[in-house]
Amino acid sequence: MTGVRAPGWEAPVTVTELVNAGTLAGARMYGAGENPVRGVRIVDELSVLGTVAPHTAVVLIGTAASGGWAVEMAMRRAWEQAAACVIAPSAGLSESSGEVLAERLGITLIFVDEDPLLVAVRVASAASRPDAARMQLVARCATRLAEAGTSARRVLGVLNAELPGTSVAFLDRHGLLLAGRRDAAAGGRPEGEEAIGGWSAQAEVPDQEGGVLGTLVAGGSSRSPGWPSVVRTVLSLAVAPLTAWAARERLRACRDFARQASLAERLLAEAATTEADLASADGTASASATAVPEEEAGAVRMAAVALGWPVRGPLTGYQVRPASGAGDAALAQTLITAALGQVPVTVRGEGWAGWSALDPAELTVRLERCLPTMPWPCSAGVGAQVPGLEAAGESLTGAEAAAAMAGPGTVARADEMGPAELLGALPSRALRAPATVILRPLLTIDRDGTLLETLAAVLDEGGALKAAERLGVHRNTVTTRLDRIKAAGFDLDDPATRLALQLACHVMLR
Amino acid sequence: MSRLIDLDELGRFSAGARVFATGAGDSPYHLALDWARSVAGKGVELVTAGELKPETLCVAVSLAGSTTALGEHLPRGDEPERAVRALERRLGERAGAVVALNLAAENALVPLIAAAMLRLPLVDGDGSGRVFPLVEQTTYALGGMSPAPLALAGGSGELILLETEAGRVEELLRPVVLAVGGWAVVACYPMAAADLARVLVPGTVSLLIRAGTPGAPRSAAAPFGVRRLCRGLILSVEGSTGHDAEVSLPSQPSSIVLREPDGMRRLVRLEAHNEIVLALADGAVVATVPDQICMICTGDGMVVDVDEARPGLEVDIMVVKAAPVWHTERGLALGGPRAFGIAL
Numbered sequence: 001m002t003g004v005r006a007p008g009w010e011a012p013v014t015v016t017e018l019v020n021a022g023t024l025a026g027a028r029m030y031g032a033g034e035n036p037v038r039g040v041r042i043v044d045e046l047s048v049l050g051t052v053a054p055h056t057a058v059v060l061i062g063t064a065a066s067g068g069w070a071v072e073m074a075m076r077r078a079w080e081q082a083a084a085c086v087i088a089p090s091a092g093l094s095e096s097s098g099e100v101l102a103e104r105l106g107i108t109l110i111f112v113d114e115d116p117l118l119v120a121v122r123v124a125s126a127a128s129r130p131d132a133a134r135m136q137l138v139a140r141c142a143t144r145l146a147e148a149g150t151s152a153r154r155v156l157g158v159l160n161a162e163l164p165g166t167s168v169a170f171l172d173r174h175g176l177l178l179a180g181r182r183d184a185a186a187g188g189r190p191e192g193e194e195a196i197g198g199w200s201a202q203a204e205v206p207d208q209e210g211g212v213l214g215t216l217v218a219g220g221s222s223r224s225p226g227w228p229s230v231v232r233t234v235l236s237l238a239v240a241p242l243t244a245w246a247a248r249e250r251l252r253a254c255r256d257f258a259r260q261a262s263l264a265e266r267l268l269a270e271a272a273t274t275e276a277d278l279a280s281a282d283g284t285a286s287a288s289a290t291a292v293p294e295e296e297a298g299a300v301r302m303a304a305v306a307l308g309w310p311v312r313g314p315l316t317g318y319q320v321r322p323a324s325g326a327g328d329a330a331l332a333q334t335l336i337t338a339a340l341g342q343v344p345v346t347v348r349g350e351g352w353a354g355w356s357a358l359d360p361a362e363l364t365v366r367l368e369r370c371l372p373t374m375p376w377p378c379s380a381g382v383g384a385q386v387p388g389l390e391a392a393g394e395s396l397t398g399a400e401a402a403a404a405m406a407g408p409g410t411v412a413r414a415d416e417m418g419p420a421e422l423l424g425a426l427p428s429r430a431l432r433a434p435a436t437v438i439l440r441p442l443l444t445i446d447r448d449g450t451l452l453e454t455l456a457a458v459l460d461e462g463g464a465l466k467a468a469e470r471l472g473v474h475r476n477t478v479t480t481r482l483d484r485i486k487a488a489g490f491d492l493d494d495p496a497t498r499l500a501l502q503l504a505c506h507v508m509l510r
Numbered sequence: 511m512s513r514l515i516d517l518d519e520l521g522r523f524s525a526g527a528r529v530f531a532t533g534a535g536d537s538p539y540h541l542a543l544d545w546a547r548s549v550a551g552k553g554v555e556l557v558t559a560g561e562l563k564p565e566t567l568c569v570a571v572s573l574a575g576s577t578t579a580l581g582e583h584l585p586r587g588d589e590p591e592r593a594v595r596a597l598e599r600r601l602g603e604r605a606g607a608v609v610a611l612n613l614a615a616e617n618a619l620v621p622l623i624a625a626a627m628l629r630l631p632l633v634d635g636d637g638s639g640r641v642f643p644l645v646e647q648t649t650y651a652l653g654g655m656s657p658a659p660l661a662l663a664g665g666s667g668e669l670i671l672l673e674t675e676a677g678r679v680e681e682l683l684r685p686v687v688l689a690v691g692g693w694a695v696v697a698c699y700p701m702a703a704a705d706l707a708r709v710l711v712p713g714t715v716s717l718l719i720r721a722g723t724p725g726a727p728r729s730a731a732a733p734f735g736v737r738r739l740c741r742g743l744i745l746s747v748e749g750s751t752g753h754d755a756e757v758s759l760p761s762q763p764s765s766i767v768l769r770e771p772d773g774m775r776r777l778v779r780l781e782a783h784n785e786i787v788l789a790l791a792d793g794a795v796v797a798t799v800p801d802q803i804c805m806i807c808t809g810d811g812m813v814v815d816v817d818e819a820r821p822g823l824e825v826d827i828m829v830v831k832a833a834p835v836w837h838t839e840r841g842l843a844l845g846g847p848r849a850f851g852i853a854l
Contacts, residue, residue, distance in 0.1 A: 046854065063853060066752025068765050069781040069790060073854075076793025094748055097767045100777045104792055 009131040012036035014224035015057070015085040015108045020165045021137040021230075023126045024110060024119065028090070030099040031108030034224070035084040040124040042117070046070065049077035056081075057127065059120040060088045068094060072101055079107040087123070089116050134230045137162070141234045150245040152302060155238050156180040159218075166220040166231055170205075170242065172305045173212050174312040179302060183219070199228045203235035205242045207308050209341070213246050214305060249306035250342070257330040257345070260307065264344030264354065266300050267311065271389035308342035310357035317383035317395030318343075318363055321351035321403040322376045332374070339370035349400050351378075355392050360385055360413055367411045379406035384415040428507050435504035441488040454481045455490075456505035459498060514553035515622065515632070519719050520546055526722030527618035529731035530640070530804055530830050531813060537581035542573075542616040545585065546623050554622055555631040556715060557607065559707035562633070566606035568706045569594055570637060570699040571621040574645065574662070574683060579692025580616065589663040590624035593697040596661035596669055601700055607631050609706060611648060611698070612638035613714055620695060632715065637699065639711035639733065639833035640802040642785075644680045647845050649835050650699045651676065653709025660698040664690030711833045728806075734831040739789060739796060741808065742768030742778050744823045753783055753851035763851070766805075766819045768827075778827065780805070782816040787850040789827065795854065797829045800836035800845035804828050 015033035018024045038055040041048075044062035052058055058078045064070055071088050075098075078086045085108035088098075095111060102109040112119050126133035141162045148154040152170060156179040159168040169180035200219040207213035216235045220227070253260040304311050320336060332352050333345040340363070344354040356363055360382045367380040381402025383395030398414030406412035436443070439452065446452055457467035457478075464482065468475040482492070491497050515523060524543050562568070571590055573580065598604055608625040610618060613636045625632040637648035645657050656676040660683070663669055668690045672682055679698075687694050701709075714733060721731035729736050750765035766780040781788040786803035789796050797803050805814040805825035814825055835841050847854050 063752060067750050067763075067781075068748065068767070069750065069779055069788060069852070070752045072777075072779055072790050072793040073795070074793075076790075079793075094746065094767070097745070097777060097779070100769070101793055104775075104777060 008226040008229040009134050011130060011225040012038055012055070013126050013130045013133055013226065015110070016165055017133075017224050017227055018057075018123060018126060019110065020163065020227075021126075021133060022140065023122050023133060024087075024112065026113065027087075027119075028095065028111045029108060030095075030102035030110075031085070031106065033085065033108045035108065036224075037084045037123065037127045039127055040120050041083075042120050043074065046073055046077065049074060049081060052078065052081045052083055054082035055084045057120075057123050058083045058086045059116050059123070060086060061116050065089050065116070068097065071098065075101055075105060075107055075109060079105045083107070085110055087112055087116060087119060089113075130226060134226060137230060138233055138237070142237050145237055145241055148241065150241055150248050152179050152242060152245050152306070155241050155245070159216075159234065159238055163218065163231055163234060166218055166227075168216060168218045168235070170214055170216055172214050172301075172311065176301070176312060178214060178298070178305055201228050201232040201235055203232065203239050205239050205246070207246065207342075208250065209308075213308065214242070216242070246306040246308075249303060250308065253307050254334075257333050260333070260344060261329075261346040263300065263303055263307075264309075264346045267304050267309075267344070267389065268392055270300055272393065274390065304344075307344075309344055310355065311389055313357065314359070314385050314387060315355045315389060315392055315395065316358060316360050316363050316385045317353065317355045317392060317397075317399040318367060319348060319351050319353040319381045319383075319396070319399040319403040320367070320370070320374070320378050321349075321380065321400075321406075322374070322378045323408050324376065325350070327376050335373050336370060339366050339373070348396065351400075351403060353396050353399060355389075355395065360415055364411050364413055371409055371411070377408045379403050379408055380411040381406055382411060382413045382415075423506065426507070431503070431507045435507040438500060438504050439508065442485060442490065445484065445488060451481055451485055452505065452508065454478060455485055455501065456509055458482065458492075459502040459505060513556050515550075515556050515715075515719070516553040517547060517550055519553075520550055520622070522722035523622070523715065523719045524615075524619060524722065526718030526720070526726075526731055527613050528615050528813070529718075529721055529728055530736075530802060530828070531614035535578055535581060538577040539615050541581055541584070542619040542623075545587070546619045546626070549587075549623055549626040551626060554625045556634050557631040558634050558712065559609075559703055559710055562607055562631075562703035562706075564702060564704035566703040567598075567601065567603050568607045568609050568633060568701055568703055569597055569605045569697050570609050570611045570648075570650065571624040571695065571697050572611035572645075573616050573620045573693060574696045575687040575693035577616050577693070583665050583691045583693065585665050585695075586667065588627075589665065589695040590620060590697075591627045592669055593661045593663040593695050594624055594628055596663070596671055597659065597697045597700060600659050600661065600671055600673075605630060605700075607633050607703065609633040609699075609710065610636040610715070611645070612636050612640065612642065613718055614640075618715075618718065624695075624697075633706065633710065634715045635706075635710035635712040636714050637710060639714060639836070640800075640830060642800075642845055645683060645696070645698065646676065646680050647849070648699070649711055649833065649841075650701070650706075650709050652835055652838075652840055652844060653705070655699050655701050655705060655709055657698040659700065660696055662686060662690070662694045662696050664694045666691060668694075711835075728828075732830045734833055736828055736830045739803075739827040739829055740770050740773070740776065740778060740791065741824065741826050743771050744768050744819055744821050744825065746821055747819050750781060750783075761816075764816060766816070768825070771824070780827070781852065783850045783852075784816075786816065787847055788852050788854075789829070798847045798852075798854070799850055800832040800841060802830040802832065804830065 014036055019027055019029045036055055037057045041052050041056045042059045043064045045064055060074050064074050065088050075086050087110045090111040090113050098109050144158045148158045156170055167181040167183045170178045172178050198221045203216045204212050205214045218231045336345050340356050343356045345352050364382050371378050381399040383398035386395045402412035402414040457470050461467045464478045468478045608621050608630050610621040637650040657679045658673050660672045717733050745767045748765045750763040753763045761784045763783040768778040770776045776791040779790040780786045788798050789803050807814050808824045836845050
């Protein structure tokens, strides 16, 4: 038994622990409850209080508990004796004045509904065997966790219900709250680094690759030396159900392309509305009509984390585009996730798209490995890296454009694309025939190709003077040739004509 | 050196008798004052016990029961005289002086009315130095005097003579008072002037006349000292438990919880059983009977009765020190916390 327990289990139980850990479950406590309890004394008349030892839990019965005045006097005398706490039957004193006096004297007052004598027996047992009392709590938590099954929300519900005075939260790897209490999340800090007047405990939930899927964080203000260690044990009991939860979610998503695709779309929509909210409300928390309800948003994000998808931090969009229409989406998802890891795969434009936490360079390498495994000829594009999910749309658009430009079997990066790449992506072969038709009047009179060359030079350089320099001829020569081109029926003053001619020249001369 | 309480002094006397008196409703108080004025004539002679011949029969006269009932069921006017005469008949001896049982509001005026009607002197002093709820809680009893035989005159002409051992007077008296309409005038503690001089708290009548003089400080009405415990805002008035069930008092125990509005901001609890028996501040005992603990409304300066206490009222809590004889072992047994059912 001793092997599984961290140090602290033998430390005397504190008053808070008595109330939190079930010995006095259901009792109302007023005051900090930080004192250790080393023994119990049943007090039936006030005069007995003079002989109470320090750190004793004083249980009032009989005349000592008979009225408000008696309980107040007992509290005062217990305080003078440095008792750990005063336990009184709830009928004895109006709770509001008890609360005031507990606060004023700094002594903890506990109201119980049960027979105080039974309470005294239980407190005595917990005080004499603190490790047994703590083990009892751990056992109860284990039972409740087993009942909760593989639901992250229910597991967190159990932890927060069974560890009163303690806030437990489940955070994703970026520290964002997935389930549980926000105040625990706020207190999340590296273990051992104590908050002022508080403590914290953590347990990591692994993902399928052995990384960190999320972290259970617990915190509270109890000063009991044994409590954090008990909480840590209980948290570690919750790791297995949470791992099972994540695995089950992943399994479901793998089997069902549509489900994970819809989740990805909802995630993007939610990120976009959150961004819009922040922009419109200047950071104040006013929900717009279009906003995804917070509860639902949390559920979406939680499902995404369970699947191991990146939901925060720098992201890069990708698109895989089959050359000849979309194929089997489920097969594509399997092959893409095999190469890229756990990423969403949705249908976008003429291909499959998603995002990854990898940077554009690494993502390009992975996609280059992925393309040959696809049963159809595909090209792929990688978008620019963006700071978070709210800007993922921008990166996806870039990836789509890059994929459109990339040649079959190649991967293009949007962040490395310029005009040359756009021109390079033009389907020159397909355009050659229409270009020949457009330029036919010119080609008919242009025996040696000088006129086409001159036209291209004038359009490229934006004027006769520079064209003459490029061609190494006199300016008047260029002017004369331009007159012949115009005579063939081309109006170079019309911008549309100019653009069409320049494109035609580019195709013909390439 | 006897002196005369004339109408002018009567006014001051009655005002002084109200300074720390609880249970003094306006209507019964004015009734008693009007009654006293109508019979006072040229005035009532005030003597010290020592000025009387030692064997002079002195009789304590007081109102018993509820003063509220007195305001509703008016007296015929002859009650004090009938009560004293009945006692004289039983003893076969004429009374030579009248003395008060205590000097709280109406209880101060009734012996004066009796003295005026019987044309007897009023002794300067009383059997309490403050007020206690029971006829037996007096310095007379502490000094070994018996309240019985006791004569009681009711407002509808009833006349009852009680003769029993000292400890049973209260028990017999209470149902009788209820039966005659809730109040009665009693004549009791018949004793010789020499005994009276030994057991009374002297000089309290003249003290209250001085205290009732306009401009006199409140402390003038407290011969043995008075201290202000604290100021408090009443948070709640609760029924109370935990009082010894063996102690039988005319009213039910209650508890008044207050908070000091500033300063130490202590939580104050006044435990009342007929009167305020115990004052706790943050659970520590700060005052108990036999000292008299009273609440004075900060708004109008009047004494706030336990029954009148209500949340939101701001009061000064004053402790009027009881006569030294109440702080002796016997005094505490008769008028200390235990006598009110609080085992400290």
